[in-house]
Amino acid sequence: MILKKKQKRLVFFLPNFSLGGAGESIFKLSRFLVKYNFSILIVSLGKNFYKKDFKKINCEIIEMRSTRAFFSIFKLRKLMFNETKKNFEKIIFISNIHYANIISLISLINIDKIKVIITERSSISELKYSKNLINKFKNKLIYFFAKILYKFSDLIITNSKFEKNYIKNKFKLNNVICIHPPSIKNIIKKKANNHYKKKRNIIYVGRLSSEKGVFIILKALKKIKDKYKFLFNLYGDGPEKKSIEKFIKINNLNKIISLKGFVRDQKSIFKNADLFINASLWEGLPNAMVQSINYNVFPICSNAPGGNMEVIKHGKLGISFKTNDKKDLQNKLIKFLNKRFKLDNKERIQHLKNYTETESNHKYLKTLNKL
Secondary structure: OOOOOOOEEEEEEOOOOOOOHHHHHHHHHHHHHHHHOEEEEEEEEOOOOOHHHHHHOOOEEEEEOOOOHHHHHHHHHHHHHHHOOOOOOEEEEEEEOHHHHHHHHHHOOOOOOEEEEEEEOOOHHHHHOOOOHHHHHHHHHHHHHHHHHHHHOOEEEEOOHHHHHHHHHHHOOOOEEEOOOOOEOOOOOOOOOOOOOOOEEEEEEOOOOHHHOHHHHHHHHHHHOOOOOEEEEEEOOOOOHHHHHHHHHHOOOOOOEEEEEOOOOHHHHHOOOOEEEEOOOOOOOOHHHHHHHHOOOEEEEEOOOOOHHHHOHHHOOOEEEOOOOHHHHHHHHHHHHHHOOOOOHHHHHHHHHHHEHHHHHHHHHHHHHHO
């Protein structure tokens, strides 16, 4: 009689499981790990937009009903206490993003048999930015608790080397490693199309929210629209959508700027693009910018805290501008439109090896098995 090997239990906790980088990365990793004797449970607060995808790969889904993330502490603790009673070889809990990490560490106090990994998929330095006094107080509180509680985790995983060094230096911790997200499946080795275009196709791909700096891009493009011919397409959705539509209408930009919504097919987004812009105030590791380089679309990005500069190899695979500075972005756009920069194909291919699904997934597998 052959005894069936005990499974390893992996619990992912992401409060807001909406469409985007974090959700996509967790799904890709889960799809890989289920092949290696991992039983996977996905926990969110409210709707999980990847629910159907996860169910197809036999992951369990729990959508907790909590109006506030803080109120989920007791529910999460009860859930994980029950998990320890099940017959698993080991249980690993992975939390994603700072406030969820704090909730997780508090919830799991004194529960044996659980290894806790906290991840930073954005940059914790974002807590330095505030919209108002209430937001400022809340962010300071999160940062304060993160500094106290992160040391109680078994491991901290960041998306970028910038964030790894930031946490190591600011929090005085050594149990921090960087694993890049699975931004691309395969490296496209085909060289860029050098055909001349009268009208350049510029794109933005990402969430339409204030921290993404979309209005910085719009204002910079507005300044140069009479001198240069271009089309600007925005792919994504979010809370700033109506404000963006209003800006386009008021400034009569309908003929050159279009909102395309959330599009999952990468090829349809990048195939005809000439320039990709990221104007974030902070970043984790910008998957869309990695994808733009993979499709040979030249990127311009802010030098924000996070993974932007790492992705463009500190200027070897793109141009950067000062964060939140529309004048500097305007100058860099003019520079690109005048000189029509291209990416070095050899450098591009070599660099992209760091961001493949295979590379990311195997690093996670090795890390989880060692824990």
